[in-house]
Amino acid sequence: MKHPRFWNLPNILTLLRILAVPVMVWLLWEEPATWSRSLAAFATFVGAMLTDILDGWLARRWNLVSPVGAYLDPLADKLMVATTLIMLIPIGWVPAWLVALLLCRELAITGLRGIASQHGMVLSASSLGKFKTAYQSTALGFILFHVPVLGIHPQPSGLLLLYVATFFSIASAVEYFALFFREVRATGA
Secondary structure, three states: OOOOOOOOHHHHHHHHHHHHHHHHHHHOOOOOOOHHHHHHHHHHHHHHHHHHHHHHHHHHHOOOOOHHHHHHHHHHHHHHHHHHHHHHOOOOOOOHHHHHHHHHHHHHHHHHHHHHHHOOOOOOOOHHHHHHHHHHHHHHHHHHOOOOEOOEOOHHHHHHHHHHHHHHHHHHHHHHHHHHHHHHHHHOO
C-alpha cells in the first residue's frame, strides 16, 4: 500500500499546530493583561484546535491518512494543550494540582496505548475521551479569553468546564485501562 507523501495539507496544518506551541509560551509568559495579548492567546489556541478538526477531516476526505500524520496529529494536540495548561499555572489561571492530574492521565494513556500496540491491540478514542477533549478545549478557550465582555468574566466558566473535563479525563482513563486488561485477559497476552 502506497502512503501519501509527507508534505500534504493535513500534515502541514498539523506542523503549524506544533509551531504554534512556542507562540503560546511567549503569549502566556507573563499574564496577558492587555486585551490584545489575551485575544492573541485565545486566537492561537482556538486556531490550533480548529486545524485539528480540519486536518483530520481533510486527511480522511482526500485519502491522505499516513502513519506519520497519525502520529503527529495527536502529538500536536497534546503539545498545545499541555503547554497551555502549564503556562496558565504561574499566572494563577488554573490550579497546579488540576494540571498535574490532567497531564498524568495523558502520559498514562499514551504509555498504555504504546504497550497495547506492542501486543497488537488498538485502543481507539472512546466517547468519554472525546468528551474530555471537547470540554478541555472549550474550557481552555474560555480561560484564555480572559477579558470581561459586557461585565461578564469568562474565566470562572472555563474553570468549571475544566473540572468537568477532569471528570471525563479520569473516567475515560479508567475505561481505557479496563478495556486493556479485558483484552489482555481474553487474548492471554
